[in-house]
Each structure stands twice: as C-alpha cells, then as structure tokens.
Amino acid sequence: MKVVVPTQLRGYTAGRAEVDAAGATLNDVLVDLDRQFPGFRFRVIDEQDRVRRHIILFVGGERVEDLSMTIPAGAELQIIGALSGG
Amino acid sequence: MSLELYIATRKGLWIASAGADRRTWSLRGPRWLGQQCHHVVLDPRDRQTLLCASRQWHLGPTVFRSMDGGESWKEAATPPQFPKGEPRGRAVDHVFWLTPGHASEPAVWYAGTSPKGLFRSDDHGVTWAPVSGFNDHPEQAKWVGSDKDETPDGGKLHSILVDPRDPAHLYLAMSGGGIFESRDRGADWAPLNSGVAMDFAPPKPDGGEYPYGHDPHCMTFAPSNPDRMWHQNHCGIYKIDRPNERWERVGKNMPKETGDIGFPIVVHPRDPDTAWVFPMDGTGDWPRTPPSGAPAVFRTIDGGASWARQDVGFPRAQAWWTVKRQAMCGDARDPVGLYFGTTNGEVWASDDEGASFHLLFRDLPHVYSITIGDRA
Numbered sequence: 001m002k003v004v005v006p007t008q009l010r011g012y013t014a015g016r017a018e019v020d021a022a023g024a025t026l027n028d029v030l031v032d033l034d035r036q037f038p039g040f041r042f043r044v045i046d047e048q049d050r051v052r053r054h055i056i057l058f059v060g061g062e063r064v065e066d067l068s069m070t071i072p073a074g075a076e077l078q079i080i081g082a083l084s085g086g
Numbered sequence: 087m088s089l090e091l092y093i094a095t096r097k098g099l100w101i102a103s104a105g106a107d108r109r110t111w112s113l114r115g116p117r118w119l120g121q122q123c124h125h126v127v128l129d130p131r132d133r134q135t136l137l138c139a140s141r142q143w144h145l146g147p148t149v150f151r152s153m154d155g156g157e158s159w160k161e162a163a164t165p166p167q168f169p170k171g172e173p174r175g176r177a178v179d180h181v182f183w184l185t186p187g188h189a190s191e192p193a194v195w196y197a198g199t200s201p202k203g204l205f206r207s208d209d210h211g212v213t214w215a216p217v218s219g220f221n222d223h224p225e226q227a228k229w230v231g232s233d234k235d236e237t238p239d240g241g242k243l244h245s246i247l248v249d250p251r252d253p254a255h256l257y258l259a260m261s262g263g264g265i266f267e268s269r270d271r272g273a274d275w276a277p278l279n280s281g282v283a284m285d286f287a288p289p290k291p292d293g294g295e296y297p298y299g300h301d302p303h304c305m306t307f308a309p310s311n312p313d314r315m316w317h318q319n320h321c322g323i324y325k326i327d328r329p330n331e332r333w334e335r336v337g338k339n340m341p342k343e344t345g346d347i348g349f350p351i352v353v354h355p356r357d358p359d360t361a362w363v364f365p366m367d368g369t370g371d372w373p374r375t376p377p378s379g380a381p382a383v384f385r386t387i388d389g390g391a392s393w394a395r396q397d398v399g400f401p402r403a404q405a406w407w408t409v410k411r412q413a414m415c416g417d418a419r420d421p422v423g424l425y426f427g428t429t430n431g432e433v434w435a436s437d438d439e440g441a442s443f444h445l446l447f448r449d450l451p452h453v454y455s456i457t458i459g460d461r462a
Binding site: 085 | 144145172
C-alpha cells in the first residue's frame with residue numbers, strides 16, 4: 001500500500017514523502033515500514049502498541065487507532081504529525 | 087585534547103569548542119533543529135563517544151550515538167522502553183538522563199526516563215533494557231507517586247550515579263520520589279532520604295520523617311571523594327558523608343534573603359568541600375527566577391558552613407531566567423571553569439572558579455542541559 005510520510009519522519013525514508021509497505025493489518029504494515037526503515041515504528045507507536053499522542057493515522061481516509069485492523073484493498077496509509085510543540 | 091560544551095536545548099543540539107585560554111569558543115550546530123535534546127554526554131572512558139537523549143515533538147523518544155565527536159550520529163537499535171504488555175502500561179515519553187557506566191564496564195550506560203524508569207545498555211547505547219530491579223520493584227509504584235508528584239512535563243528519573251570504586255553500587259534520584267541506593271547493580275533498592283525536608287507534605291502524625299516522596303533536583307558525588315555527596319533539593323541544599331544515612335541541610339547557612347532553593351549543583355573536582363549552586367526564588371508563586379531578578383551563583387568552600395555570592399559579570403537587575411538542573415557544570419582544569427545555560431538561551435562561563443562570569447553565547451533556544459567533555 002502507499003504510505004504518506006510526514007516531514008518529521010522523512011529522516012527515516014531518505015526524504016521520501018511516499019513509500020510502499022505491505023501487510024494484511026495496520027500493524028503488519030508498520031512492521032514492514034520498520035523493516036525497511038529501522039526505528040520508524042517506535043517513533044510512531046509506543047511500546048504498549050498505542051499510537052503516540054501527537055501522531056494521527058488515517059487508513060482509506062478514516063482515522064484509526066486499532067493496529068489489528070485489516071487494511072482494505074487499495075487503501076492508503078497517511079501518517080500525520082498532529083499539532084504540537086511551540 | 088579539546089574542551090567542549092554540549093549544549094542540549096529545547097530545539098536542538100549545539101557543541102562549543104574552547105580555545106586554549108577557555109575565553110574564545112567556537113559554536114557548531116544546530117543538530118536536530120526542532121527536536122528536544124534533554125541530555126548529551128561525552129563518554130569519559132573513551133573521550134570520543136557521545137550519547138544524546140532526544141525526542142521530536144510528534145515522535146517517540148530515542149537515543150543517538152556519535153563516535154566522531156558529534157559529526158555523525160546513529161540511532162539506538164532499541165531505545166529505552168518498558169516491556170510490552172506490562173501491567174502498569176508505562177511507555178517512555180522522553181529519555182531525560184544519561185550516565186556512563188563504571189570504568190571497568192566500558193560498554194555500559196544508564197538512562198533515566200519520564201515517566202520514571204531506569205534503563206541500562208551493555209553495548210555502548212545501541213540496545214537498552216529496563217532495570218527490572220527498580221522499575222518493577224514491589225514498592226516502586228509508591229516511590230514514584232502519581233502524576234501529582236511530577237514536574238510539569240512529566241516525572242523525572244535523574245542523577246544516576248555509579249560509585250567509581252564499585253560498579254554494583256548505584257544511586258538515583260527522582261522528581262518527585264526521592265533518592266535511592268542499590269548495592270547489587272540495581273537488583274534491589276532502598277530509599278536514602280533521611281534528613282531531607284518535604285515542606286510540600288503535611289507533617290506526619292507521629293512526628294517522623296517520610297521515607298520517600300521527596301524532590302531532589304540534582305545530586306552528585308564530590309569527584310575527589312565519592313563518599314561525599316551533595317544534592318540540591320526542592321527543599322534545600324544537602325550534603326552527606328557515607329556511610330552516614332542522614333543528609334545535612336547545609337543550605338540553612340545560605341543568606342536568608344536568598345534561600346536555598348534551586349535546580350543545579352556543581353562540586354569542585356579536587357575539593358569535596360567546595361560547591362556551587364544557582365539559587366532561585368522559591369517563595370510565593372515559586373517563579374523559579376533569580377531572587378529579585380539579580381542572578382548570582384553561590385559558592386561554599388567549607389562544606390556548606392558558609393556561602394558567598396558570586397555575581398561579577400551578571401546583570402544587576404531585571405534578569406529573570408532560570409538555570410535548569412542539568413544546565414550547569416564545571417571542568418577539571420585549574421582554576422576550575424564553570425558553565426551554565428539559561429532558559430532564555432544564554433550560555434555563561436567563568437574561568438576563575440566563579441570569581442567572574444562572562445557571556446559565551448546568547449539567542450540559543452531554551453537550554454535544557456550543558457555538560458563538558460575533554461575530547462580526545
């Protein structure tokens with residue numbers, strides 16, 4: 001699936017804004033992203049499998065938190081850096 | 087050999103290198119502009135390796151490692167994290183503190199986190215594991231308290247100290263929670279808070295002392311005598327000579343109009359009776375600014391029996407910045423150099439043991455920590 005990477009994470013993707021990843025579930029996709037870009041998953045998902053506070057995930061345009069969700073065919077994952085900082 | 091300051095800020099890392107006279111400094115950076123850097127420490131065992139505790143506003147915490155003095159960095163393969171599925175559901179928000187291990191264990195590092203957790207690396211900071219003897223101690227949940235016992239951006243485990251004579255002998259401090267000691271490499275821990283005030287808690291009905299729950303801000307060995315320890319607390323300045331179990335509030339000898347509240351404390355590298363603090367206003371609404379807006383370092387040369395104001399070079403009034411607990415350090419030269427960073431992005435230095443100070447840098451971001459290293 002296509003994954004849209006926010007600017008904050010492009011240090012892991014050699015600057016690429018879009019990458020491809022595979023997996024039946026959202027967690028599978030994140031694991032595949034971490035395989036391709038080591039360290040990626042932990043910056044987005046904490047050790048208790050919770051999406052980090054200032055990260056929002058969209059799959060197929062729907063905001064999602066459940067890592068076990070099945071990825072619909074043709075959906076795209078967008079990772080958003082939510083409002084934070086100052 | 088190069089004396090360097092590692093200036094970790096709310097928005098990135100800068101490194102300053104000293105000229106031979108310690109008067110001229112060159113600044114390089116930023117590295118990780120926009121990222122919060124909480125602590126950057128040069129490994130004194132090889133004088134080459136740097137570790138940096140970092141997080142980005144949106145992203146999770148991590149640790150970076152440099153083998154070339156900060157030119158290139160590599161992220162930890164396994165940053166500090168609590169065990170997945172642990173019953174308390176803890177997750178590391180940020181790595182706050184880094185301590186190199188004992189000289190006989192050159193690959194060991196310790197890390198303190200928020201929420202309060204202790205972690206250890208046995209491979210130079212590449213992978214980290216929880217110190218279960220502390221994090222999962224049956225009393226630990228009581229020691230660390232609730233979110234009411236935390237600093238505004240989360241509780242802090244800090245001031246991890248490794249006895250230079252015994253790698254199994256460890257200390258740590260927590261804001262809040264107090265000071266704890268382990269004699270078995272972290273397998274078990276006991277509080278060490280006797281004699282320390284806890285003005286923010288009601289007196290115990292039996293008139294006794296609370297065993298834990300205190301708020302040490304910064305704790306250190308005297309480098310020349312690790313049995314002598316000092317700490318700056320939310321409620322005073324203390325020293326202890328181990329194996330004594332009771333801290334002595336030597337801050338009571340500070341001028342009354344200044345008080346003995348502050349964040350950092352630095353001890354002379356060769357004289358355990360000489361220490362420096364940076365007092366802040368801990369009255370009223372606790373503005374945590376220099377009292378009356380007139381910054382000053384205070385020094386004792388007699389083990390805290392008396393303190394003398396050192397303010398030559400500082401603004402005389404209307405200066406309201408704060409020096410955080412990790413943001414003051416000293417070098418090992420003779421005379422000792424002192425350095426500190428401020429919440430408004432200034433870095434100040436003294437090359438005469440505090441007799442006078444001068445401004446090294448200004449207009450940096452809010453300084454979280456300053457450490458010094460003699461890089462090989």
